[in-house]
Amino acid sequence: MTDIVVLVSGGGTNLQAIIDRIEDGSLKDVRIKAVISNNKNAGALERANKHGIDALCVSPADYKDRPDFEEGLLKAINDMTPDLIVLAGFLVVLPKQIISEYKNRIINIHPSLIPSFCGKGFYGLKVHEEALKRGVKVTGATVHFVDEGTDTGPIILQKAVEILPDDTPEVLQRRVMEQAEWVLLPEAIGLIAAGRVEIKDRRTVIR
């Protein structure tokens, strides 16, 4: 069994995709130990509760300073002894200590085909705004391991999504979620749980 902790700041549709794949049996040998949010109003916490999954809020507002919050977040994660940490729309820059303690055991989903439209400043709707502004005809999503950089870690899976003439950032965001993110994230977790993802330099090999 692979125990995962899902970190999320918002509504949690990617979390829902993972829950759905576990419940329908297509994502095997994976258990969500807890969902942790930095935001107590995150819809993701409700989703977790509804499915009987531990839901924790670790908010900067409840800590005296940033190092204190980071320590609290690390402790909350360590308490769950996860095999894998899944960032599913987590808008907090992950503390360096967590990245180093969980090296090659943290994955993130990004709503573009990295290396396009990624790095500092590219998150959420902004990614799609920039893709439309540049006028690309194809975008997509990427699941990758998290390293010290922003969106620079080894890529596990990518899926292309077509951009249509009348797309707004919101419409495009939704299509990228439906066609790519909700498919790729459970798939990547399943591949890792099955021991099929090997990291070689900055690349991954799926066996």
Place this chain on the structure above:
Amino acid sequence: MTDIVVLVSGGGTNLQAIIDRIEDGSLKDVRIKAVISNNKNAGALERANKHGIDALCVSPADYKDRPDFEEGLLKAINDMTPDLIVLAGFLVVLPKQIISEYKNRIINIHPSLIPSFCGKGFYGLKVHEEALKRGVKVTGATVHFVDEGTDTGPIILQKAVEILPDDTPEVLQRRVMEQAEWVLLPEAIGLIAAGRVEIKDRRTVIR
């Protein structure tokens, strides 16, 4: 009828794709007025001859300096009075004067999903080497209008191509050609010839 001039430095497989689509009738109302190469040994010139198309070599070696060569190239193009200039693997940086005289009437094919793996230094096999080094799982090709920058003009068409575990740069290059370049370039020429491509700021709208 839309008259095009194809500029090419190498073997000319993209040129061949255009010729094939004209000859099989799927690319209508388009005529190749001439093929121009900077390299007298370019296989593309042979292909042109074989299909009864004017084949010209405009080589820097035959001119006293760079401005003289650029003037010769512009004259060779102007003599053909093209509606559209197609760069199909042309490894010469296009002179500014040609870009301004033929504004929005020059297109290029690039073997990646722009803005990934493009810009100065990214041409030919190098593009695929860099994509494999970064470990992306999806690449592709882009047809775009040529402006003063390198690969910065409005994008007309893009097509994604999957990267496979055992790909070498050469194998990947061939797959991107077969699955994307040879499809996209004739398709883009057809759309332009049919008046279906409109440029809006840095974007195109296909009607």
